[in-house]
Amino acid sequence: MSAAMEFLEEHKDQPFFLYYGTTLLHGPNKEWYNSLTEKELVTAEGFLEKPVGIMDRESVITRLEEAGLDPVNNAGYLWMDDSLGMLLDKLEELGIADNTLVCFVADHGSKRKGSLYTIDGTEVPCIISWPAGIEKGVVTEELIQNTDFVSTWFDLAGVELPEGYKMDGVSMTPLFKDRNAPVRDYVFNEMGASRAVKTKEWSYMTLRFTTDQVEEMRKNERSIEKTLTGLSGGISRGRDNPNALSYHQLYNLKKDRAETNNLVDNPKYAGTIEELRAMLKEELLKFEGRPYGEFVPGGNAQGPGTFDD
Structure with a gap:
């Protein structure tokens, strides 16, 4: 945080890009609480009684207790909120808040981390503030993904891309003027x-283990569990879903937000599945040298059904 504040001071009179990625909310809740109650902090500067330029840690605990909230489970959230508040206050202090775009976004959900299920998995908060360029309080239901951020920053900065330079994302700037503009x-x-x-x-999901993963899982039950529940398995915390190990999954997100009713075997949706599979293949072909199942055969790719036994 101290480095971020110094960066804003140094670059306040010129265009800048600051990425502030907090790891605060990773790990068990008890660890957040312990971080606030530890008397000494070990840093590159030695032992500190409290972080330089950061709010008093003890006040986080006190404010939560006064509000009737459990400090152990909520300390990390309030601490992060305080940190973000300090950055926003700094922009105001420097007189550059109106023309600074601030984006707050999470990397993944919690309860279904490591899976591709929408709720508590891939769908995360995304809040963008830019007083000079975006109307306050606007909510959009349009689709964006994390690769769109770089394209958006380049677009706003007027960056001219080198010939042949590939971008995975698309600019979301049309949404800044029209919340219904399709991105x-x-x-x-x-x-x-x-x-x-x-x-x-619609949500169409696939599960295709590699040759190496299949061979590892055939060793013993422990290897199976490690592969399936680890992040490399693609299921992880989503394994509570009864369809988690299905090779194909199709869900109607408008009727089944929890993604529990797998429609993939219903002939009524054969056309929908064909369209979604074509989209997936088109996307996968953008990645050179990365085979995947029957969509992009070759290498260590395995089709569906390779681990049914």
Whole structure:
């Protein structure tokens, strides 16, 4: 945080890009609490009684207790909120808040981390503030994905890309003027052995283990559990879903947000599946030298059904 504040001071009179990625909310809740109650902090500068330029840690505990909230489970959230508040206050102090775009976004959900299920998995908060360029309080239901951020920053900065330079994302700047402006028809998700495409209405997910993963799982039950529950398996915390190990999954997100009713075997949706599979293949072909199942055969790719036994 101290480095971020110094950066803003040094670059306040010129265009800048600051990425502030907090790891605060990773790990068990008890660890957040312990971080606040430890008397000494070990840093590159030696032992510190409290972080330089950061709010008093003890006040976080006190404010939560006064509000009737459990400090152990909520300390990390309030501490992060305080940190973000300090950055926003600094922008105001420097007189550059109106023309600074601030984006707050999470990397993944919690309860279904490591899976491609939408709720508590791939769908995360994204809040963008830019007083000089975006109307306050606007909410959009349009689709965006994390690869769109770089394209957006380049667009706003007027960056001219070198010839042949490939971009995975698209600019979301049309949404800044019209919340209903379509940015993309679908989003692409990838985690371990799983791939998915999602439109506003449909979620199509696949699970294709590699040759190496199949061989590892055939060793013993422990290897099976480690592969399936680890991040490389593509299921992880989503394994509570009864369809988690299905090679193909299709869900209607408008009727089944929890993604529990797998429609993939219903002949009524054969056309929908064909369209979504075409989208997925188109996306996968963008990655050179990365085979995946029957979509991009070759290498260590395995088709569906290779581990049914």
